[in-house]
Amino acid sequence: MFLVESFGLAVAFCVVTMLCWGSWANAQKLVDSKWRYELFYWDYVFGVVAAALIFGLTMGANGELGRSFCADLKQANGAAIGWAFAGGVVFNIANILLVAAIAIAGMSVAFPVGIGLALVLGVLWNYIANPAGSGDSTLLFVGVGLVTLAIITSALSYRKRDAALQAEGGEKKPIGKGLTLAVVCGVLMSLFSYFVANSMAKVDLDGALVDPTFENLAKATEVGAGLEAGKMGPYAANMCFALGVLISNFFVMPYLMKKPFVGEPVEKGAYFKGSLRNHFWGWIGGAVWAVGMTFSVVAAGAVSMAIAYGLGQGATLVSAIWGVFIWREFKGASKDVVRMLAAMFVFFVVGLGLIIGAKMETPAAEPTDEAAAVATVEGETEAEATETAVDALVGDETATEAEPVEPTEVPAVEESAPEAEPVEPTEVPAVEESAPEAEPAA
DSSP states (O other), X not given: OOOOOSHHHHHHHHHHHHHHHHHTTHHHHTSOTTSOHHHHHHHHHHHHHHHXXXXXXXXXXXXXXXXXXXXXXXXXXXXXXXXXHHHHHHHHHHHHHXXXXXXXXXXXXXXXXXHHHHHHHHHHHHHHHOSGGGOOHHHHHHHHHXXXXXXXXXXXXXXXXXXXXXXXXXXXXXXXHHHXXXXXXXXXXXXXXXXXXXXXXXXXXXXEEEOOOHHHHHHHHHTTOEEXXXXXXXXXXXXXXXXXXXXXXXXHHHHHHHSOSSSSOOOTTGGGGSOHHHHHHHHHHHHHHHHHHHHHHHHHHHHOHHHHHHHHTTHHHHHXXXXXXXXXXXXXXXXXXXXXXXHHHHHHHHHHHHHXXXXXXXXXXXXXXXXXXXXXXXXXXXXXXXXXXXXXXXXXXXXXXXXXXXXXHHHHHHHHHHHHTTHHHHHHHHHHHHHHHXXXXX
16 A cells, blocks of 8 residues: 655645645535535535545555555454544534534634634544654644634634624624534544544554554565554545445434524435536535545654644635635725734644644654764774674674774784883893992992
8 A cells, every 4th residue: 555655745645634624615615505515415425435435446555565455444353443433423423513503603603613622632632642653742732722823813803804794784693502513513523533543553563563654664564564453554444434424424414404403404305406516516525525534544654643633624724715815705804804814824834833843853863873873982992882882773794894993903002012111121231230330439
């Protein structure tokens, strides 16, 4: 299967996730205004499943490392499948609640509360699950704090804009029910990646379980080891997640179509009356979101699930860009609102940068190797310590080459010692000759 080989590429994958998760909702704006969200969502779910399957049969089946997509699914145990499936169920319910909250209370309350709470709690859950692999905790949580501040600023700007519209005679939006739905959405949305992470395999390397990076898996393959048995790689886990979204939708959505949070019930058979254009954009919306999900779980091996999820939830920034610059939601807004939007973008960019930097700080183990190398140079006179340190750092061949240096220094010390011995015999005869000369004088 295809795996990310470098940290930089993993970050690029996370950026793609952020773009996809922040852009898929644009597809809904391209359907007919009378096409209900409940109907759009069916096509969205079908798009998620189709994209997950395509990724599994292509990227998940190519590459020399790891298990192929079908083999990975076949060997997975019930617990791993259950975790990924549960993640899909939880996400599906949270996503439906989010859109319902937006319809009731508006973006100024629902989206910042729902996604903001999901971001903070999601990074926290994933960090608790894998603190060692999540990077520098200070940078990580400061970054999350700035992103949270950006979300709050976004909410305040929406609120200020809505207040101005209401002052001009616009309709006042109820926030009580919408706020409740947004909070429940945020809690559920924060858990889905944690569930999926529990289904994903680590690399079994010399009896220790390490992150499923390209380098670790390559080392394990050389010694006949590989991915942890029973759990799944990213593509199989992503497929089980998508199935959880699909199957749960057959239980949740029919109920909501009969008793929607807002609006009249949706008539039976309405889905089949839609135009090809309406269905097409639903499929595209789901596929775009699924691209982001796939890239997130693939990148998680190199940057940790906490950071992959945190960067992905930067989708709030992307959706704000769409709203401000493309759909012109703030057209004619006051200068105060414009300043708040500018501050929001700054908080987001700096916060996401710190989240990326949190993982870049983890390779701090490298200076330890350099310090060990310096200690080896200073202790070269001790043969045993030198051989041990050199063997650990550069291998047995380098240690063998270093040994001839010591015999060269030992002869140099031995040659200097004999040069001092002839001086003493020269002085002794001089003293003995002067003694006989003194006796005749007496």
